[in-house]
Amino acid sequence: MRLLNTTSLELVEFFGEQVPQYAILSHTWEDEEVSFQYIQDPACKGLRGFTKIAACCRQAREDELDWVWIDTCCIDKLSSSELSEAINSMYRWYVNAAVCYVYLFDVSPLDPFLDERRFAAARWFTRGWCLQELIAPRELEFYANDWTELGTKLSLKANLLKITSIPVSVLMGEELPSKCLVAERMSWASKRTTTRIEDTAYCLLGIFNVNMPLLYGE
Secondary structure (H helix, E strand, O other), X not given: OEEEEOOOOOEEEOOHHHOOOOEEEEOOOOXXXXXXXXXXXXXXXXXXXXXXXXXXXXXXXXXXXXXXXXXXXXXXXXXXXXXXXXXXXXXXHHHHOOEEEEEOOOOOOOOHHHOHHHHHOOHHHHXXXXXXXXXXXXXXXXXXXXXXXXXXXXXXXXXXXXXXXXXXXXXXXXXXXXXXXXXXXXXXXXXXXXXXXXXXXXXXXXXXXXXXXXXXXX
């Protein structure tokens, strides 16, 4: 597992029991994301996506965490074998994170719960990959577009149940997704989309406890 140091922005690979405590980011991809190939280049600081990385690292430091995992820059997506291993491991990485930060770029900090529709309309709730990123983490915090904290999975569980129809027992980790019927789990993903058609299936691997090789374009 490759992690990003929250102070130096150095990428370091850890194995097995060596993996330290880390925060993990859940977000939707936008323009100018910083890739694995570009994160060590000082010029990456000029990209819009770097602002998100810097803010995530700052929040992790405030939480006394030295490491973060961010999908845009911690996976070498040019390596098909690494990408396959990462996607098959991703649910576990979210489970094992000390905390998951959900960054909602399209939600303002001005008390979105005065109008629940503003929170519910976040693009994050429409993306396939974000489903497992909601369910898997034990501790999950939501942040507005300026990184003002909006609440936690616990404090917002009523809102999340209403938006996603996922049982609170599953959201809170009291019940494993595997205890729910296949049809019910499929219904959670039914209104979510992915950029690549193959990811419609791959984003559910963790929810269904499946491990399989990835074959994009086949």
